[in-house]
Amino acid sequence: MSKERVYNFSAGPSMLPLEVMEEVARDMVNYKGCGMSVMEMSHRSKEFASIIETAEADLRQLMSVPENYKILFLQGGASTQFSMVPLNLFRSSKKADFIVTGSWAKKAASEAKRFGTVNVLASSESTVFDHIPQPDPAAYSKDADYFYITQNNTIYGTRYSWLPETGDVPLVSDMSSNILSEAVDVSKFGLIFAGAQKNIGPAGVTIVIIREDLIGFAPDSCPVMLNYKTHAADNSLYNTPPCFAIYVAGLTFKWLKDRGGIGAMEKANREKAALLYQAIDESRMFRCPVAVQDRSLMNVVFVTGKEELDKKFVAEAKAAGLVNLGGHRSVGGMRASIYNAMPKAGVETLIDFMQKFEKENQ
Ligand SMILES: *Cc1c(COP(=O)(O)O)cnc(C)c1O
Numbered sequence: 405m406s407k408e409r410v411y412n413f414s415a416g417p418s419m420l421p422l423e424v425m426e427e428v429a430r431d432m433v434n435y436k437g438c439g440m441s442v443m444e445m446s447h448r449s450k451e452f453a454s455i456i457e458t459a460e461a462d463l464r465q466l467m468s469v470p471e472n473y474k475i476l477f478l479q480g481g482a483s484t485q486f487s488m489v490p491l492n493l494f495r496s497s498k499k500a501d502f503i504v505t506g507s508w509a510k511k512a513a514s515e516a517k518r519f520g521t522v523n524v525l526a527s528s529e530s531t532v533f534d535h536i537p538q539p540d541p542a543a544y545s546k547d548a549d550y551f552y553i554t555q556n557n558t559i560y561g562t563r564y565s566w567l568p569e570t571g572d573v574p575l576v577s578d579m580s581s582n583i584l585s586e587a588v589d590v591s592k593f594g595l596i597f598a599g600a601q602k603n604i605g606p607a608g609v610t611i612v613i614i615r616e617d618l619i620g621f622a623p624d625s626c627p628v629m630l631n632y633k634t635h636a637a638d639n640s641l642y643n644t645p646p647c648f649a650i651y652v653a654g655l656t657f658k659w660l661k662d663r664g665g666i667g668a669m670e671k672a673n674r675e676k677a678a679l680l681y682q683a684i685d686e687s688r689m690f691r692c693p694v695a696v697q698d699r700s701l702m703n704v705v706f707v708t709g710k711e712e713l714d715k716k717f718v719a720e721a722k723a724a725g726l727v728n729l730g731g732h733r734s735v736g737g738m739r740a741s742i743y744n745a746m747p748k749a750g751v752e753t754l755i756d757f758m759q760k761f762e763k764e765n766q
Pocket residue numbers: 416480481482483484508554556557558578579580581599602
């Protein structure tokens with residue numbers, strides 16, 4: 405890590421691989437000898453065609469996305485998917501099953517309610533979303549148009565270690581904060597989406613992976629830009645896509661491939677998370693409020709139990725070059741987001757700092 409860089413534990417936008425940003429910097433004003441920046445080039449140019457096609461192919465390879473799925477590069481963030489999913493997927497019963505595991509799932513559910521019936525099968529809200537609730541499969545709606553989950557809960561630090569068996573009902577997953585962090589079997593999902601700014605690249609591009617047979621059933625009233633069919637038909641080039649964000653995402657995909665792909669990344673992520681949870685569990689000052697089996701590999705939430713001490717920790721950590729450790733404004737405490745780009749050394753430095761802080765503040 406170069407001297408002027410800090411260990412950035414931000415939940416998003418978050419730290420990106422240094423190698424990726426150094427490559428961006430090298431090519432910033434003259435992309436591969438074409439005399440202009442990626443920011444300045446036509447999205448119809450052959451240079452950009454190669455950027456977006458390569459990004460798509462690399463992502464397809466990294467996640468083993470089957471042939472019958474489209475990969476789309478859209479705008480509007482994950483939050484726009486909260487509307488696009490119901491707009492496009494409600495088609496027969498206009499009913500969807502939801503498991504509510506945090507604020508993002510709640511927002512997705514309230515948006516879906518504008519277009520159809522939302523059936524909340526389970527929620528962990530009464531215990532401040534400290535675990536992933538498991539509804540009885542007998543309660544799943546056989547005729548639902550889709551089944552919705554938020555696979556990693558960025559704010560509360562929980563993660564699904566299982567998937568609902570939804571049969572013919574398409575499973576929709578918000579993977580904004582866990583995409584590319586661990587292996588997933590894409591064929592188990594009807595639709596996956598993720599805002600890029602957590603684990604992929606700069607804010608501005610949202611990845612959608614959608615099974616082809618789910619495309620094309622939006623009502624005529626659906627705005628053209630909110631219809632998956634529009635973007636699928638034009639390979640994400642119906643209008644100007646977020647070119648620069650797609651370019652950087654593509655470099656991150658290359659970076660992942662160079663490091664052995666998702667398998668190697670998952671192994672590293674599990675190691676980092678295990679080290680940090682172990683340090684928290686062994687500490688007499690810090691505590692993780694999340695049920696052990698549901699702990700996120702990406703967002704590690706912990707508290708001292710004393711608000712003033714939490715604040716002191718966050719401030720002193722910042723002074724020591726460990727930044728953005730404050731919990732989400734809605735929950736307080738601390739949160740260390742340790743996405744793919746966070747090296748193990750960053751986690752080890754954080755653990756050393758926690759141990760020193762604990763000694764000094766007994
Ligand atoms: C950050 C986040 C969102 C919201 O993303 P935007 O791109 O800001 O709309 C949604 N879901 C999850 C799981 C997130 O982490």
